[in-house]
Structure formats: structure tokens, C-alpha cells
Amino acid sequence: MKKQICLFICIILLLSGCGRLETNDHVEPDSGQDSKNLIVVGLSQVGSESDWRLANTRSYRETFTEENGYYLIFEDAQQKQENQVKAIRNFILQEVDYIVLDAIAETGWDAVLTEAKEAGIPVILSDRFVQVEDDSLYTCWIGSDFEEQGRQAGKWLKDYLKKKGRDEEIINIVTLQGTLDSTAQIGRTEGFRQVLEEQKNWTMLEQQPGEFVQAKAKEVMEYFLKTYPDIDVVVCENDNMAFGAIDVMKEAGKSFGKKGGIIVISFDATDAALEAVKRGEINADFECNPLLGPLVDENIKKLEAGQEVEKIQYVDETYYD
Amino acid sequence: MNKVKKITGMALFLPVFCMLLVMLVNVIYDAANGNFAFNFFTISVRNGILYGRLIDILNRGSEIAILAIGMTLVVSSSAGTDISVGSVMSLSASFCCMLLAGYGVASASTLAMPLFLGVLGGILMGCVCGAFNGFLVAYLNVQPMVATLILFSAARAIGLLLCNNVIVYVRNDSFGFFGSFLGPVPTPIVIAALCILVISLLLRYTALGLYIQSVGINKKASRIAGLNSEKIIFLCYIVCGLCAGIAGIVASSRITSADSNNIGLNFELDAILAVALGGNSLGGGKFRLAGSIIGAYTIQAITTTLYALGVSTEQAPVYKAIVVIIIVTIQAPPFKAFMKRMSDKRQLSKGGAAV
CATH class of the missing domain: 3.40.50.2300 (Response regulator)
Known part of the structure; x- marks a missing residue:
């Protein structure tokens, strides 16, 4: 009995070894x-x-x-x-x-x-x-020039607000950051900050890392919505986090996107996100050429x-x- | 005095007390910030669904609570912990998504097979993993930590294999149901409540709970008394795997994808912690399921509170560790004995003065 079990385990180990090698x-x-x-x-x-x-x-x-x-x-x-x-x-x-x-x-x-x-x-x-x-x-x-992407996003927001006649209003912004210390996070945060500093009426309420994944972004966005009742802009440092943020805003019944309400800015411009831009769920998506x-x-x-x-x-x- | 003693002497006093302590921090913080002091407890209905911090805690804590059920039984029966639950969650999520999307498909909007079958497959995968662990522990007498270490490292990798090394997206609303809402209530809360209900009924109306405890206290003596110790331990591990499977489905349904690298990451630690916070001994034997459940939600309450206090998600684990150290210290027997000595001394000096 024991011998058979040993043999069985050996075979399983062997098989799993093969699998890894292949992938x-x-x-x-x-x-x-x-x-x-x-x-x-x-x-x-x-x-x-x-x-x-x-x-x-x-x-x-x-x-x-x-x-x-x-x-x-x-x-x-x-x-x-x-x-x-x-x-x-x-x-x-x-x-x-x-x-x-x-x-x-x-x-x-x-x-x-x-x-x-x-x-x-x-x-x-x-x-x-x-x-x-x-x-x-x-x-x-x-x-990619991540800092330039961040700056572009900032400039886009400035123009967009001007077009909507909101350039004098107080604009409250939250950011879902990427994994801290990654190039994309550092560049995008810094680039956006440069534009932010020039605008007196923009305030960054809080920046929290969502680690570039949807699940974490959902949790952080839930917290944002409960803590700050009047968010105007959410900046998501990649598309997956934008999907997470959109899920939460939908559940909470907040209006967002091109139809008005919270402005959603995202980075990466993947296929799925571009569809979301078309549907009007994401206002602007800044390409990161893969x-x-x-x-x-x-x-x-x-x-x-x-x-x-x-x-x-x-x-x-x-x-x- | 007697009344106080009666309350502090109650079985679930400490776990409940710890939970209230965490909530008190929120009340003080809200009051200090000039908000309505009981902001934390307000639950409202917005957009047809329940909305509030408490609901968030119950919702986000569902996975840990489900895992804590299985973990409690395993700890009690085998005096060891199942450290593979997080990886098994990831594996069952991957398997479920693979079944639903079809092998090698990275993103599917139509299901390759009925939702029911896919979910059942994922849960069964959890049971299989539990049976594997149980077999090693119960029949081969491998130490639980070592036996479950195998799947701890392997299950996540197997999940990646099943998903062909990519994140499989099931962009179908019916799959998202387990992570969204059932009427106004978040579905994960309902699922967790069902799991707790079924297991506690099972423990209450059958002798199973008694058997598990007696096996945990003394395996040999229970066998002599006529219990099939091996079978009971085996069963506990299967239940633990089943719980991990269900938790995995919930976690992947939340994001409608199988993110093998991140689903259930470090959840085994939270689950074990939940059992410990609930005042259960990790040395096996007597257990209180309610304690573990309260422990699980306490952990989530700590996490949510830290968010509310504005602690960055990167630093949160440090503060969580500090809080846990305090809670565990309060519950430790030497500390309890110390407190008792202190109160006895006080009593004595009081009595002396009277005489």
C-alpha cells in the first residue's frame, strides 16, 4: 500500500514538472x-x-x-x-x-x-x-514617456474643463496609482502633478496605490467614494484599475464618464478600454504603445x-x- | 462586580470586545473630524442597493469568513493549519474560469458551458485539493503544515497552467452575479451567511462537532472510544477545501476574471488569524465557530478602518500587524492570568481594608 502511494506521488511530481517546463x-x-x-x-x-x-x-x-x-x-x-x-x-x-x-x-x-x-x-x-x-x-x-503621458492627461483635463466652462470651479481629484516604484506609476503621477500645481482650483484629495489590478482598485475606489462625497475626477493609472473604478461607481449609482458626473481618465488604451471610451464610460484614455x-x-x-x-x-x- | 465578571467570563467576550474596540476607533475618528459620530454604522439604500462602511466590511470579509469556517474545523481536528487555502482559492477560480471560457481563451463574453457546471467544477476542484491534503494528513500522518505546503506552492502554478499563463476574463454578467448583488444585498454576504448556517446547523444537530473536538483533544483515545479518527480528519480537510473553492469563486466573480497571481494572495494567513482572534487554540480540540467568524470580520474591519484613517494601502499591513499583536496579547493565557492576579490583589487589599 505504502509503496503504491509513493509511486503515485512520484508520478504526480514528475508530471507537474513537465508541465512547468513547457509553459x-x-x-x-x-x-x-x-x-x-x-x-x-x-x-x-x-x-x-x-x-x-x-x-x-x-x-x-x-x-x-x-x-x-x-x-x-x-x-x-x-x-x-x-x-x-x-x-x-x-x-x-x-x-x-x-x-x-x-x-x-x-x-x-x-x-x-x-x-x-x-x-x-x-x-x-x-x-x-x-x-x-x-x-x-x-x-x-x-x-513610453510616462511623464509625458501624465502631462498630456493634465493638459487634456485643463482643456476639457475650459470647454465645459468649469475652469473656475474647484475640481476635486483622486488618483488610483499603480504599483509604487514602478516606472509607469512614478512617471504618470509626476507628469500629472506638474500640471496640477499650475492650477490653483484643482485639489488632489488623495492618491492610493491600486497595484494595477482590478480587485484592489475596486476596494480603494469604494473607500474613496465613501470618504469624499464630491469627487470630480478619478485618474486611474491603468485600464484595469479604471474597470474596477467603473464597477464601483456603477454599483453606487454615481454618474460618470462622458454623460456627466465624475470624469474618468485612464492610461494604456487597451482594446477593452477603447470600447469603454466608445460607450462613454471613460472620458479619455492615454495610449501606452505596447x-x-x-x-x-x-x-x-x-x-x-x-x-x-x-x-x-x-x-x-x-x-x- | 458580579455582573461584569459574568460578562467577561462569557465564551465569546474577547472576540466581540476586540471587534467593538476596532469600531470604537472609527467612532472617535469620525467625531474628531467633526462628522456624525456614528457615520461608520449608517447604512442607507442608494441606487437600490445597501450602502455603508459596515456593508463593505461584511462584503469584503466574506471570503475570509468562508475560509475561517473550514480552517476552524481543520485546526480543531488535526491541531494544525491548512496553509494551502489561498492557493486553492486561486486554483478553483482558474479552473472555473477555464471551464466557462474554454481552454486557451483569454477573454470570453459567451460561456462555453452552463454557468452552473463551471461553478460546480471550480468548487469540486477545491474539494479535490482538500481531499489530497486530508489524505496526506489523516492516512499518511504527515504534519499538516508540511502536507499543505505542497499545494500552497503548487496550486497557484497549476492554476496558471490551466489558464495558459494569462488572466482569463469571463465578461459575462451571469458570472459576475456571485460578486455583485442579490436584490439590495451583496451576494458574497448571502453566500457567506449560507455557508455559516449550513455548517453550524450540521454541528448543532449532529454529533459531528463533538467528534471533531474529541479527535482534536486525543486522537488515540477517540479511536479506542470507537470513533474513526482518520475519517473525521479527512472530512474536515475536504470541508476546508470546499470552503476555499467557494471563496475562490466569489473572489474571481468580483473581478469576472481569474487573476491567478493575486486571487487569495496571503488569505491563508488571514484565515488562520481569524481562527486565533476568535479565541480558538491553534493546538486543536475545543473550538467555537462563532469566534472564528467574528475574528474574520474583525480582520476586515481593521483593514477598512485603516483605509478610513487614510493609511496608504502599502503601509496598512504594518499597522494591521500592530493591532493583531495587541489583540492576540489580550487573549493570551499568561496575560489573562496576569490580569486575574492583579484583580485578585485589588480584591484582597479591598477586603483587608474592610477588616
Whole structure:
């Protein structure tokens, strides 16, 4: 009886092991790679926490194909920084040609990026920025200008209020922030703050982190509505949090969106959110372009040809209202 | 004096007292801010649904309360905790959403199978996990902490596998029902109330409660007395898995998606805490279900209060920990003994003066 049970457990462990291997794309890159001279790219992605992230991952997968001369090793970090550090160490061991890193947090990267530099592997940062003592640890950074997005949102609100003839009124604003210390949160908060400071009649009632997820945003928004009876504007630092805020406002019977009431501003402009803009539930959505794959590809091609690349590169972005 | 003693001596005095203490903080805060002092307790109907801080606490605390039911039984029968409940919640939510959306589909607005089947599947998945834990603990005599550690780490990953590593959205209003409203009342409150009702009726009108306690107090003696100890422990773990499954469905219905990484994150700790706050010994044996339920809502009350006090969500856990330390200290036997000594001394000196 005991033997059978042991065997059973062993089999289960074995099976679960296989499964993980498959989903992590943890395949050794040595087979066939030399014969075709593919460029091996190790990509450490944050996770799959939002629609934006999924579109971003899709863009990489579509760019780094064998037809384009790449071999992509994709590692999903499941929103944990230690997984990313582990993934980069693995990339170094596997001797990939380029590392593309989408960092979960801005700090804590010096050690592992130094290892990559010593191994002679260029690191391209995408989407989110990192803070390191020595900026030669990465080759370049490609992504969105989050601060500009925040400023744009502020300017849009200013124009919108002027159009509605409310530019003299007291405007009460609350913000659902992203994960603290992430590039998107820092940039968007700072950019919006710059416009906010110029406007004497705008007051920021409170800013609370909703961690970029719908459930948390719902909880925080419930609290906002109960604490502040007259909110004029809610700024959501990504679309998923905007969905959470919309859910709560619907339940509480508050009017919001383009029909009047609370003005909803969101960032990212994912497909689902653009539908919400069309329905009039979100007033304005500021795009955060997820199609970074082609830009990274361009840079790698330049580096392969021995050319210099610019250290900081922004993608083109717009907004929808 | 006697009356006071009678009240403080009551079984559920401390858990209730702690809960009232948390509420008092709210009253003082509201009064200090010049608001209506009982702002916290006002419940109104807006837009056809109940609205108020108390309703929020009952609503948000539903998952922890449901988990606390199962956890209480597990703690009582096996003198150990089931640390896998949070992960199992995530797994059953993922499985349910996978069934409803179809495998590999990231976002579905039409259901791939009847809602009933999907939800049942999710709950059954919870039961299977509970049975796995129960089997290890009851029949293989693995320590509960170690046995449940397996699913603690594995269940979330299995959930991700089922969902093909993405967040599955079920954008269908019928699925959102379990996290929204039943008439004017939030559905999670109704679900939690039903779970509590069923289990407490079961414990009251059958001898099950007695069996569980006796197994928890002494497993061998109960077997000699004719109880099938293993079976009872096994059953408790299945109930715990069932509760985790239901809580998982509620949590995922709230956001109409299966966010495997975040659903039920750290909930096992809250559930264990709820049992402890309820004045139940984590060493097994005698238990009071009502205490655990009050404990669960106390935890949520602390969280909501911290929001009301304007503590940032990032820092809230620190303050929560401080409050919990105080509450647990008040309930600790050495502290109780100390308080008793103090009051005895006072009594003695009073008596001495009279003579």
C-alpha cells in the first residue's frame, strides 16, 4: 500500500514538472541555432497581469521569429523580481546574444546587470526603467514617456474643463496609482502633478496605490467614494484599475464618464478600454504603445552592424477621447 | 462586580470586545473630524442597493469568513493549519474560469458551458485539493503544515497552467452575479451567511462537532472510544477545501476574471488569524465557530478602518500587524492570568481594608 502511494506521488511530481517546463518555454537554445545563425534573445517579461502586458508579449513573439532571424527564449516572471533575476542569470549561463529586460521594480538591479556586462551580453531595457549606479550596465532603454503621458492627461483635463466652462470651479481629484516604484506609476503621477500645481482650483484629495489590478482598485475606489462625497475626477493609472473604478461607481449609482458626473481618465488604451471610451464610460484614455517588438528589433539590427544606438528612445503615442 | 465578571467570563467576550474596540476607533475618528459620530454604522439604500462602511466590511470579509469556517474545523481536528487555502482559492477560480471560457481563451463574453457546471467544477476542484491534503494528513500522518505546503506552492502554478499563463476574463454578467448583488444585498454576504448556517446547523444537530473536538483533544483515545479518527480528519480537510473553492469563486466573480497571481494572495494567513482572534487554540480540540467568524470580520474591519484613517494601502499591513499583536496579547493565557492576579490583589487589599 505504502509503496503504491509513493509511486503515485512520484508520478504526480514528475508530471507537474513537465508541465512547468513547457509553459516557461524553457527550451535549450542549442539545437539548430548555429546552423541557421539565429540571434538568440532572452526576454524577461514582468508577467501577464494586464491586457497591455499581453499585447506587449504578443508584439515580441511576433517580431522575434525564426523567419526574422531570431531565437526567442521567453521567461514570464509572474510579477516577482526574484524570478527576473533568476531568469537573467539563466540567460547568462545559456550565453544568449541579447537580453531584453522589462523590469518589475526600478531598483535592485546592479548586481545581476554587472554579471551580464561581465559576460559581454548587451542588455536592452524595454517599457520600464531601472536605476543603477553605472549606466553602462545597459545598452539602451526603449519605451513610453510616462511623464509625458501624465502631462498630456493634465493638459487634456485643463482643456476639457475650459470647454465645459468649469475652469473656475474647484475640481476635486483622486488618483488610483499603480504599483509604487514602478516606472509607469512614478512617471504618470509626476507628469500629472506638474500640471496640477499650475492650477490653483484643482485639489488632489488623495492618491492610493491600486497595484494595477482590478480587485484592489475596486476596494480603494469604494473607500474613496465613501470618504469624499464630491469627487470630480478619478485618474486611474491603468485600464484595469479604471474597470474596477467603473464597477464601483456603477454599483453606487454615481454618474460618470462622458454623460456627466465624475470624469474618468485612464492610461494604456487597451482594446477593452477603447470600447469603454466608445460607450462613454471613460472620458479619455492615454495610449501606452505596447508594440515595442519592432523597435527593439531595429536596435538589435543596428548593434549587430556595429552602429551606436541612442541611450533613451521613446515610442510614438497618442490618446483617445 | 458580579455582573461584569459574568460578562467577561462569557465564551465569546474577547472576540466581540476586540471587534467593538476596532469600531470604537472609527467612532472617535469620525467625531474628531467633526462628522456624525456614528457615520461608520449608517447604512442607507442608494441606487437600490445597501450602502455603508459596515456593508463593505461584511462584503469584503466574506471570503475570509468562508475560509475561517473550514480552517476552524481543520485546526480543531488535526491541531494544525491548512496553509494551502489561498492557493486553492486561486486554483478553483482558474479552473472555473477555464471551464466557462474554454481552454486557451483569454477573454470570453459567451460561456462555453452552463454557468452552473463551471461553478460546480471550480468548487469540486477545491474539494479535490482538500481531499489530497486530508489524505496526506489523516492516512499518511504527515504534519499538516508540511502536507499543505505542497499545494500552497503548487496550486497557484497549476492554476496558471490551466489558464495558459494569462488572466482569463469571463465578461459575462451571469458570472459576475456571485460578486455583485442579490436584490439590495451583496451576494458574497448571502453566500457567506449560507455557508455559516449550513455548517453550524450540521454541528448543532449532529454529533459531528463533538467528534471533531474529541479527535482534536486525543486522537488515540477517540479511536479506542470507537470513533474513526482518520475519517473525521479527512472530512474536515475536504470541508476546508470546499470552503476555499467557494471563496475562490466569489473572489474571481468580483473581478469576472481569474487573476491567478493575486486571487487569495496571503488569505491563508488571514484565515488562520481569524481562527486565533476568535479565541480558538491553534493546538486543536475545543473550538467555537462563532469566534472564528467574528475574528474574520474583525480582520476586515481593521483593514477598512485603516483605509478610513487614510493609511496608504502599502503601509496598512504594518499597522494591521500592530493591532493583531495587541489583540492576540489580550487573549493570551499568561496575560489573562496576569490580569486575574492583579484583580485578585485589588480584591484582597479591598477586603483587608474592610477588616
